Amino acid sequence: MHALAQHEGASAGSVANVSEVMQAIAEHKGCGTSGGSGKASCGSAAGQGDLPTEIWEKVKNHPCYSEEAHHHYARMHVAVAPACNIQCNYCNRKYDCANESRPGVVSEKLTPEQAAKKVLAVASTIPQMTVLGIAGPGDPLANPEKTFKTFELISKTAPDIKLCLSTNGLTLPDHVDTIAGFNVDHVTITINMVDPEIGAKIYPWVFWKHKRYTGVEAAKLLTDRQLLGLEMLTERGILCKVNSVMIPGINDKHLVEVNKAVKSRGAFLHNIMPLISAPEHGTVFGLTGQRGPTAQELKALQDSCEGEMNMMRHCRQCRADAVGLLGEDRSAEFTTDKIMAMEVNYDLDSRKAYQAMVEEERVAKVAAKQEELTTLAGEQSDIKLLVAVATKGSGLINEHFGHAKEFQVYELSTAGAKFVGHRRVDLYCQGGYGDEDSLETVIRAINDCHAVFVAKIGGCPKGDLQKAGIDPVDQYAHEFIEKSAIAWFKAYLDKVNSGEIEHVERGDAEIRQGALITAA
Amino acid sequence: MALKIIASQCTSCSACEPECPNVAIREKNGTFIIDPKKCTECIGHFDAPQCTAVCPVDDTCVIDTSYPRYQAPA
Ligand code: SF4
Numbered sequence: 392m393h394a395l396a397q398h399e400g401a402s403a404g405s406v407a408n409v410s411e412v413m414q415a416i417a418e419h420k421g422c423g424t425s426g427g428s429g430k431a432s433c434g435s436a437a438g439q440g441d442l443p444t445e446i447w448e449k450v451k452n453h454p455c456y457s458e459e460a461h462h463h464y465a466r467m468h469v470a471v472a473p474a475c476n477i478q479c480n481y482c483n484r485k486y487d488c489a490n491e492s493r494p495g496v497v498s499e500k501l502t503p504e505q506a507a508k509k510v511l512a513v514a515s516t517i518p519q520m521t522v523l524g525i526a527g528p529g530d531p532l533a534n535p536e537k538t539f540k541t542f543e544l545i546s547k548t549a550p551d552i553k554l555c556l557s558t559n560g561l562t563l564p565d566h567v568d569t570i571a572g573f574n575v576d577h578v579t580i581t582i583n584m585v586d587p588e589i590g591a592k593i594y595p596w597v598f599w600k601h602k603r604y605t606g607v608e609a610a611k612l613l614t615d616r617q618l619l620g621l622e623m624l625t626e627r628g629i630l631c632k633v634n635s636v637m638i639p640g641i642n643d644k645h646l647v648e649v650n651k652a653v654k655s656r657g658a659f660l661h662n663i664m665p666l667i668s669a670p671e672h673g674t675v676f677g678l679t680g681q682r683g684p685t686a687q688e689l690k691a692l693q694d695s696c697e698g699e700m701n702m703m704r705h706c707r708q709c710r711a712d713a714v715g716l717l718g719e720d721r722s723a724e725f726t727t728d729k730i731m732a733m734e735v736n737y738d739l740d741s742r743k744a745y746q747a748m749v750e751e752e753r754v755a756k757v758a759a760k761q762e763e764l765t766t767l768a769g770e771q772s773d774i775k776l777l778v779a780v781a782t783k784g785s786g787l788i789n790e791h792f793g794h795a796k797e798f799q800v801y802e803l804s805t806a807g808a809k810f811v812g813h814r815r816v817d818l819y820c821q822g823g824y825g826d827e828d829s830l831e832t833v834i835r836a837i838n839d840c841h842a843v844f845v846a847k848i849g850g851c852p853k854g855d856l857q858k859a860g861i862d863p864v865d866q867y868a869h870e871f872i873e874k875s876a877i878a879w880f881k882a883y884l885d886k887v888n889s890g891e892i893e894h895v896e897r898g899d900a901e902i903r904q905g906a907l908i909t910a911a
Numbered sequence: 912m913a914l915k916i917i918a919s920q921c922t923s924c925s926a927c928e929p930e931c932p933n934v935a936i937r938e939k940n941g942t943f944i945i946d947p948k949k950c951t952e953c954i955g956h957f958d959a960p961q962c963t964a965v966c967p968v969d970d971t972c973v974i975d976t977s978y979p980r981y982q983a984p985a
């Protein structure tokens with residue numbers, strides 16, 4: 392890890408001074424960006440699993456698609472596409488959308504030129520930044536000129552950055568050739584239904600070819616276009632992920648059908664996300680009191696789809712203009728004013744060198760896990776349990792309990808440790824001392840876990856966690872997550888077998904429904 | 912007559928701008944506005960005013976009654 396910091400200083404370029412960059416590493420947190428709301432959620436398997444090799448090659452370093460890579464690489468989104476062509480009941484266009492990777496239209500809008508400069512500035516400061524996405528604030532394909540201009544500018548200067556795109560799919564068939572032309576290798580389509588009757592409860596209208604359609608007719612049009620677009624992309628070998636928002640009572644059972652429909656058309660990953668809904672979001676669902684799923688409901692649905700295809704569980708539903716790694720948001724460092732004043736020196740070689748080092752680190756982590764797994768061989772037990780982990784990335788237990796903005800959740804069994812999601816929480820500890828209410832929220836967010844692994848924890852929260860039945864574990868501080876979790880699980884099984892402790896099931900946990908962005 | 916955009920409701924999403932067949936819509940002071948001299952209520956182009964059809968906020972692109980109804984040139 393120290394080597395990382397040194398190297399990082401060397402590649403600082405002219406974008407940021409060394410201390411800022413050291414900070415970047417100190418804060419290095421893997422994938423994603425800030426989201427804000429509490430999520431259990433998605434996660435493709437850590438390894439290749441049953442993915443075909445050519446697909447695995449494309450996704451293994453993609454922070455949004457590979458659960459393992461998201462500890463090490465980052466992606467960013469630029470908000471160049473404000474217009475949308477459909478209306479969703481979980482969306483209020485004024486505010487950041489909690490359900491999809493989309494900032495509200497009031498977020499800072501960028502021109503394609505500003506966006507391209509921002510990407511280069513960030514990539515020069517954060518060498519782990521390997522993926523650029525366009526997801527909003529509206530629909531990228533309802534703003535095709537702006538979206539494709541941005542891709543064009545970036546692919547010229549930074550050919551090593553992967554381009555990706557999220558769309559509702561309505562106009563996707565019209566743009567498939569352009570997408571292929573820009574070598575966009577990942578497209579995400581949000582598909583919440585394949586039955587127009589259900590769609591009519593989610594989408595009040597769509598605007599297509601100069602006309603507003605409503606009701607079942609609108610939903611029929613949308614689903615036809617989405618599935619056609621998906622087929623056209625996969626025919627051309629472009630990777631497609633499907634996002635679905637799980638809306639209890641509307642499409643929760645139906646998503647199993649959606650899963651089959653998208654799998655048969657070649658989608659490589661299905662990401663089922665919980666509906667985030669609260670009256671203050673001002674969305675139709677927020678106002679009608681439509682609830683989101685609990686952590687158990689979400690996991691049950693994800694599990695029931697898992698036999699069908701790869702599920703993605705590490706998705707943070709991150710905001711589309713966020714910048715940073717694993718649950719952090721560094722957007723404030725890269726405002727338009729600051730970027731326009733920056734001298735950007737895009738250094739492809741130092742980025743490559745940095746990424747090579749990250750690769751070594753990943754190999755070490757996997758080896759440690761494999762070694763520990765052998766100790767579980769021969770163990771016979773039906774016990775399956777969840778544990779929460781406080782991490783800043785790199786696959787290590789390296790976050791203080793009080794500083795964690797999210798916990799990663801692993802399912803432990805004799806088969807090993809499997810990443811199954813993450814839970815966002817409010818910071819328990821702001822400025823060094825804990826606040827009691829937020830400790831309760833943290834406990835509710837990880838209430839289905841038997842233990843929480845941390846680098847450090849204060850005496851007080853330790854006692855409260857124990858009272859709540861969650862074992863605070865700090866003996867594996869700064870060690871690899873999976874290796875430690877397996878070692879802990881082995882000891883747990885031994886204690887159960889010897890009768891020293893009794894295994895009890897845990898209850899359900901809450902998915903945080905707060906506003907999308909808390910102060911960064 | 913022409914349409915107008917209720918500025919306090921406009922989210923500045925820009926969706927209406929490229930849809931207008933008469934290039935009557937542009938951004939001004941952070942929201943979008945319609946040039947009443949150019950707006951034809953989409954008559955002669957489409958069945959319904961495009962700005963109204965695409966706008967995500969209900970009752971934001973509305974008829975401006977301070978203008979007489981648009982008359983298609985004979
Ligand atoms: S009604 Fe039609 S012509 Fe008038 S501003 Fe709207 S889109 Fe343009």
Ligand code: SF4
Nearest residue numbers: 921922924925927966
């Ligand atoms: S479509 Fe509506 S909200 Fe969007 S810019 Fe036009 S008037 Fe404003």
